[in-house]
Amino acid sequence: MCFMKMIFSVILCLLSVQYVSSYKIFQSAIPNGASVPFPCKPGKFWQGVGHLLDEGTGTKNKFGLDFNAGGNVWTERVCRLDSDGDGLTNGEELGDPKCLWTPGSGLPARTTGISHPGICDPWDSPKCMKMVLNGSRYANQQEWLAAMCKTDGLDCPAMNETGVRSMQLRLPEGSKVPPKETTYQCMVFNIYDQGVPKDQDFHIVAATPIVNNTNVVHHAVVFGCTDDTVITGESFECGMTASPSCHEFLHVWTVGLDGECYHPQAGIKIGKTGYKTVAIQLHWNNPDKRSDYIDTSGLQIYYTPNLRRYNAGVLMVGSAYFNLPPRRPEIRIQGHCSGACTNSSIKGSIIVTSAWNHMHYAGNRMDIQLMRNDSSVRYLTDERVYSYDSPQVQIFQDGLEIYPGDSLISNCGYQTMNRQKTTFWGEATQEEMCFGFLTYYPRENLRDSFCVDHMGVSMCDPASMQGCTKFGAILRTLNTTDVYRDVSNNCRQFFPCIDECVETIVRYMRTEKCMQGNVWQYIQNDLALGSDIGREFLSRLYSCKTEVYLALNPATSKPSESTQISMDKTSPHMEMQTSSTEKTPSYTEKTPTIKPAKVQGENDSDAAIATQSGTLTILFSFLTVLTRMMN
Numbered sequence: 239m240c241f242m243k244m245i246f247s248v249i250l251c252l253l254s255v256q257y258v259s260s261y262k263i264f265q266s267a268i269p270n271g272a273s274v275p276f277p278c279k280p281g282k283f284w285q286g287v288g289h290l291l292d293e294g295t296g297t298k299n300k301f302g303l304d305f306n307a308g309g310n311v312w313t314e315r316v317c318r319l320d321s322d323g324d325g326l327t328n329g330e331e332l333g334d335p336k337c338l339w340t341p342g343s344g345l346p347a348r349t350t351g352i353s354h355p356g357i358c359d360p361w362d363s364p365k366c367m368k369m370v371l372n373g374s375r376y377a378n379q380q381e382w383l384a385a386m387c388k389t390d391g392l393d394c395p396a397m398n399e400t401g402v403r404s405m406q407l408r409l410p411e412g413s414k415v416p417p418k419e420t421t422y423q424c425m426v427f428n429i430y431d432q433g434v435p436k437d438q439d440f441h442i443v444a445a446t447p448i449v450n451n452t453n454v455v456h457h458a459v460v461f462g463c464t465d466d467t468v469i470t471g472e473s474f475e476c477g478m479t480a481s482p483s484c485h486e487f488l489h490v491w492t493v494g495l496d497g498e499c500y501h502p503q504a505g506i507k508i509g510k511t512g513y514k515t516v517a518i519q520l521h522w523n524n525p526d527k528r529s530d531y532i533d534t535s536g537l538q539i540y541y542t543p544n545l546r547r548y549n550a551g552v553l554m555v556g557s558a559y560f561n562l563p564p565r566r567p568e569i570r571i572q573g574h575c576s577g578a579c580t581n582s583s584i585k586g587s588i589i590v591t592s593a594w595n596h597m598h599y600a601g602n603r604m605d606i607q608l609m610r611n612d613s614s615v616r617y618l619t620d621e622r623v624y625s626y627d628s629p630q631v632q633i634f635q636d637g638l639e640i641y642p643g644d645s646l647i648s649n650c651g652y653q654t655m656n657r658q659k660t661t662f663w664g665e666a667t668q669e670e671m672c673f674g675f676l677t678y679y680p681r682e683n684l685r686d687s688f689c690v691d692h693m694g695v696s697m698c699d700p701a702s703m704q705g706c707t708k709f710g711a712i713l714r715t716l717n718t719t720d721v722y723r724d725v726s727n728n729c730r731q732f733f734p735c736i737d738e739c740v741e742t743i744v745r746y747m748r749t750e751k752c753m754q755g756n757v758w759q760y761i762q763n764d765l766a767l768g769s770d771i772g773r774e775f776l777s778r779l780y781s782c783k784t785e786v787y788l789a790l791n792p793a794t795s796k797p798s799e800s801t802q803i804s805m806d807k808t809s810p811h812m813e814m815q816t817s818s819t820e821k822t823p824s825y826t827e828k829t830p831t832i833k834p835a836k837v838q839g840e841n842d843s844d845a846a847i848a849t850q851s852g853t854l855t856i857l858f859s860f861l862t863v864l865t866r867m868m869n
Contacts, residue, residue, distance in 0.1 A: 335347060407432070439509040440512070548589075747790065
């Protein structure tokens with residue numbers, strides 16, 4: 239099924255959003271840009287002066303906002319501003335007190351005594367510590383620098399335990415980065431070729447990044463593979479997956495993380511009765527499309543013969559196949575891992591040891607809520623200010639138990655005010671996601687590694703199928719079904735519309751449960767993205783789209799082109815309402831099947847929880863998309 243293929247690709251393409259790796263370009267655009275000191279780490283420089291994160295990604299600090307407002311150019315106005323409010327102008331802090339320096343003009347007036355124009359100095363003074371940071375996950379400078387001033391490197395005692403070994407999984411020397419914006423480069427390894435002793439089991443207890451080229455490396459993923467996976471000894475451009483047999487998520491690293499330290503009670507099993515073959519995948523982001531980059535990055539994997547009590551695994555929750563309209567201050571998408579799903583997949587119980595959220599750059603807040611008997615138990619994550627480039631991993635030292643019948647609700651918030659086009663769900667830079675990742679144990683107690691709804695449909699929840707009994711047949715063997723035969727016999731592709739076609743489609747849409755509601759929405763999406771037979775079937779439905787609409791809605795006038803376009807832009811998880819006085823659509827909250835506890839401070843009238851569009855809206859939307867695909 240198309241969705242199954244894509245859901246496995248999500249892990250490989252996880253974190254595949256644009257990395258602001260071009261901060262070095264901006265270093266040369268401001269005086270002394272490459273030598274701005276880190277306030278609490280002697281000898282270290284703040285690489286991305288305009289960002290809250292020193293590596294130059296994510297949310298901008300106050301200087302970054304001022305520099306951006308000035309067109310990312312060092313002007314006299316930007317120079318004379320005091321962005322951080324400490325009494326010194328930006329020029330005074332960066333060694334250009336008279337604002338005479340320009341890019342390419344040589345050294346500024348001063349190259350010593352440089353300070354950070356986005357950090358109030360003295361940085362640890364009571365006044366500066368109270369400096370408020372608007373639009374950030376940090377309330378003030380004290381919280382911000384407390385996070386930035388932590389010791390570099392992964393704090394993981396397990397890495398230093400007796401008997402712990404390590405192996406490097408990295409790309410070969412001389413691996414060339416293609417001159418294009420996004421590349422996924424993969425390589426498959428046999429662990430025994432990496433020095434792991436044979437005829438013995440081990441547990442992976444930690445992983446740290448090996449970053450060879452900071453200009454392009456954005457994330458790295460490790461997957462477990464089946465024993466029969468082909469190993470060539472070479473890296474290759476992999477796109478969606480390294481191999482169809484490599485899809486079990488073991489570890490992910492991304493910018494902003496020092497690595498991963500597994501819970502003391504659990505580890506990933508490799509060796510005699512565990513994974514013997516693994517794959518790595520690197521995401522290269524090369525926005526300048528340079529052809530001279532080389533990269534040999536990878537991961538350092540730490541493993542021990544001293545097996546922990548349990549085997550660890552990772553569960554993915556959330557929502558897929560949604561669209562975000564442009565120019566909206568707030569949109570909310572909600573994903574359900576229902577009680578029916580956990581009841582069928584969890585045996586006994588599982589213990590969650592960590593959790594973290596994943597959206598792309600339109601995402602601005604997210605939480606994952608554990609529900610039991612229609613009541614909230616607790617939040618596994620609760621990021622009121624989400625930043626893709628600054629992942630927040632929630633650690634549960636004592637573990638958090640999840641039982642069969644529990645529900646996991648993922649609430650994802652987005653802001654699209656600066657986007658002029660609809661944002662689609664997907665793995666590309668300009669697309670969006672709504673996923674949460676939970677590390678848990680024991681691995682054997684969970685049958686499925688993902689629990690995601692898509693367009694309101696969950697394969698593991700019979701109630702979400704809404705009475706559709708031919709779901710699998712339509713998706714897998716469409717050309718053997720009655721509806722395919724009758725539509726093929728009575729309808730032309732695209733045009734013209736003939737009477738018998740209208741009668742056939744109307745009859746099925748009134749009587750066939752699989753052609754109604756959310757299930758039909760999902761089926762159309764899968765057919766449009768899948769085989770030629772599916773697209774041909776949809777093109778025949780398209781031939782009579784207006785006539786079918788009028789037949790099913792006799793009191794409704796013919797839908798205009800603008801109405802159809804509006805349908806195209808509406809997320810399948812949203813209901814859009816427009817009043818006669820509104821210039822842009824607004825969203826109203828719908829009560830979900832299980833309503834999560836309200837987040838303190840939320841304004842319900844400004845937000846939208848994902849809901850479902852009508853069957854006809856879905857039909858017009860997907861058929862219009864199909865037309866574009868076939869043209």
